[in-house]
Amino acid sequence: MELNNGEYTKVVDALQSRFPKSINDVGAPYEMLTLSVENADIKSIIKYLSEEEMGFTYLTDVCGMHYESTDELGVVYHIQNLYTNTRIRLKTRFPKSKPETDTVCDIFKSANWQERETFDFYGIIFKGHPDLRRILNMDEMDYFPMRKEYPLEDGTRTDKNDSMFGR
């Protein structure tokens, strides 16, 4: 890891000493510290980071991932320390057959809608979420459109005749 950033070193050292078994990978794609962590510990790690000692008090983003090759789903959390202007990225993965992870709603209130969105598009179940239902797509939708097994294009399109495009 090429990280000449005191804050990043501090975060990595603190997490590795406190959660030695749950940090799987440390990297810095696009110059942002990224930690892959065990799904079982994601909530306690975020809880620890959000407390006063570490100061990551702001949840910027929650989003989903789908790894088709390993049949895994995942969640990415972006959290930020507003005092030192440090941003880090936390990733966790779990098998698609059991797409469950803990909610962080009780740590960050703003996670409520972001987790609903992630559920809406990836079908990831956030255990303990107060109101986990679709937020953007229509309620009648019966699949999770951002999973890779579903086509992006709409099946009801009638004006796209392949012969007009030489296909």
Added chain:
Amino acid sequence: MGVNTKVNIVAAPEGHSDAGFFATSLDKAVGLARKNSIWPLPFATSCCGIEFMATMASNYDMARFGAERLSFSPRQADLLMVMGTISKKMGPIVKQVYLQMAEPRWVIAVGACASSGGIFDTYSVLQGIDKVVPVDVYVPGCPPRPEQIIDGLMRIQDLIGNESLRRRNSPEYKALLNSYGIK
């Protein structure tokens, strides 16, 4: 400063006239009145709606065609103008607005998205509003220029002016509504 003498007034329909009387068919008289007093209901969701605003403003001035008064209540509207991308979640709302309109009612789909989904060939977008309501005129363009929207309105005027008074009671029209699940 003088009085504008180049005012176009709608011509009388075909008919028979002589001293003191003028006779024409009721269809034509009603059609003439209807087509020159359309109350459009704008359902604008995106960039086509911006073009529509230009269409209504002084430069293009759709009021010249008798469509001065926009109706934001579907109950009083004659023409539903859908301008912009309609997501699947919004589809039932378009249909509800259509159902709230009183007969006779017309629908114009302005722009590629309202007509066919446009570039948004994706899971969340309705692939043309004719999936939920019957459409009378489609205006192509992405977005169409105000001239094109006015041309679409004039095509609607042609339809209104030539419509038989019995059309809305015809079995064909009922079958059309039935195909959309409208009674």
